[in-house]
Amino acid sequence: MKKHQESIEKEAFLKEEAPRIEQFFKYNYNNINKFSFTHVKVSPMGIPYIEGFINxxxxxxxxxxxxxxxxxxxxxxxxxxxxxxxNEINKTVSEIQQQEKNKNP
Known part of the structure; x- marks a missing residue:
């Protein structure tokens, strides 16, 4: 039962964070067409991360x-x-979203 609950939580986490990751890459990088998300994990320090590959x-x-x-x-x-x-320095997702908001008042 616990594994099922963890699976549901990971899916919800990915559903929320995947669009942010895609937005970050598409804004800051060229040649990106498709994303494949493969894993949602938590480091030994308790920090979540998402793995996948591009194109x-x-x-x-x-x-x-x-x-x-x-x-x-x-x-x-x-x-x-x-x-x-x-660019030399990548913009954060929050900076990208703010910039987009300012373009479309």
Whole structure:
């Protein structure tokens, strides 16, 4: 029963955070077309993270860590993906959402 409850909680967590991760990548990186989310895990320190890969290529894996209430910008990606960055510094999801809100008053 406990595993079933954990599975439901992980699905809800992924449903809430996946759009934020996608928005972050699409705003900050080029060449990103599709996301595959593979795991929702919790580190030994109790920090949740989501793993997956980009563009149906398992070599283009990522890990998105959620330090606060929601995912903002903490990711781990291979060098190939790092080279696709649009800017020197990535914007956080909150900064992206604020910018979008300001464009569409």
């Amino acid at each position: 149906n290529d398992e070599n283009l894996f990522f890990s998105a860590t959620i330090y606060d209430e929601h995912f903002e910008n903490s990711i781990s990606v291979p060098e190939d993906v790092s080279n696709w960055r649009k």
